Amino acid sequence: MxxxxxxxxxxxxxxxxxxxxxxxxxxxxxxxxxxxxxxxxxxxxxxxxxxxxxxxxxxxxxxxxxxxxxxxxxxxIPDAPDSFKNRGVSISVSDDRERPIFEGELATLRRKDSSLINTVYYLIEHNKTPKEGVSLGMARNLLQSGARVYLLESNVKDSLDLIDYVSVVNKKYLKHNGDYQRLMIIDNSDAIAKTKAEVTVYHYAERVESKRFADNILKVLGKNEINHESLDDYSKVFTDFKNIAFAKNILPPITFIDMDSKSDGEHKTIKVAADKKNITNLITNGILSDYTNTEFNDN
Incomplete structure (x- = not known):
């Protein structure tokens, strides 16, 4: 032979x-x-x-x-990397356990469009379980527009700091290197239970993408009260040492949304109808706005 x-x-x-x-x-x-x-x-x-x-x-x-x-x-079952099961993953930060976000509910998802294809979003919501907060609805919206979504969760008893999320997020970021990736943290106390939510949006001052991400979300949330000239009055930067340390060590650009039932009186806040579906859709539209307004290099 x-x-x-x-x-x-x-x-x-x-x-x-x-x-x-x-x-x-x-x-x-x-x-x-x-x-x-x-x-x-x-x-x-x-x-x-x-x-x-x-x-x-x-x-x-x-x-x-x-x-x-x-x-x-x-x-x-065919190997389908683009399935809702594989693109929407909940990660338990405490033990790195992964499962589909919509396990048992995958049949309820339908692809609406491909406007967020090749994008990856990391969602962290504090003070509420996903079912009580807005992150689950956001994950559904993002997945149905073609995005990949990681919902990061921790057991309340673990009392994790933000810095504990760094390793998990950065590993995934490197895995999807080359895709458009963003991290959003939502601090949601009792705002959803009230009529109006006072919303403040923060970003990391040393990253242009973080500022742009925050600004695009602000424009959607405050479309009736914010003009271009006053945008900086509402866009806040991280000042807390722990938040700055987290932002320095995390790879994707980060935006932090704080929702409360009342203003602290120190910062300008955006008043938003505290309806879970309304807030979910507004933030999702802000995310979409940021992606569509981002200029990408050919290389």
């Missing part, structure tokens, strides 16, 4: 071995009452039109009449 033929055989064997390993590591799901292929894929947060044919190929020997699932049968 010639060297070329031997090399070709080796390559084919390696490819076959790689494909076999890939299929062995695919997730599997058992068909339940009422499941069809479309329902099953949606439950896994997968784009049906994109992965339907691949599902048929992976499971052709287990389908009835070519496309019907058999109750109780186990089916392989």
């Amino acid at each position: 010639s060297i070329i033929k031997q090399f070709s055989v080796v390559v084919l064997v390696l490819i076959s071995f790689k494909c076999a390993i890939a299929q062995q590591t695919l997730e599997t799901v058992v068909a339940k009452e009422g499941d069809g292929i479309i329902v099953m894929l949606r439950k896994e947060g997968i784009d049906v039109s994109k992965y339907y044919a691949q599902f048929l190929e992976l499971n052709e020997d287990k389908l009835k009449n070519g496309s019907r699932l058999v109750l109780g049968e186990t089916y392989r």
Whole structure:
């Protein structure tokens, strides 16, 4: 056998071995009452039109009449890096445990557009669990526009400082290096329970992207009371040592939103209707505004 033929055989064997390993590591799901292929894929947060044919190929020997699932049968799920399951991840900072943000609810998500494709957002919300606050609604909005979202959570008993989030965020940032990435921290006390929320937006003074991120959110939140000349009156910088230390060590540009039921009297605040859906949509629109107004280098 010639060297070329031997090399070709080796390559084919390696490819076959790689494909076999890939299929062995695919997730599997058992068909339940009422499941069809479309329902099953949606439950896994997968784009049906994109992965339907691949599902048929992976499971052709287990389908009835070519496309019907058999109750109780186990089916392989296509590897879908762009699924809602893979793009929306909740991370427990205490133990690095990861799970889908919308585990058990993936079928409720629908891709609305691709306006935030190639973007990554890190969300941290203090003083509220995700279900009580606005971060969960923001994650849903961002995911449905094509973004990747990491929701960082910690157990209240752990009493973590912001600096404890640095390692987790920076690892993910390096993994997605080259994408547009932003970190948002929301301090939400009892504002959502009131009629009006007093909102203050902070940024890190030494990063232009942080200032621009904060300004674009401010413009949306205070569209009826802020003009270009008065923007700096509402845009605040970090002065607390811990916040500055965190901002210096974190890789993505950061913006901090403080929501309270009353003003401290020291800073100008934006009064926003304290409806959870309203605040969620306003902040999401500010995020979208920042991305669409950012100029990117070709290199």
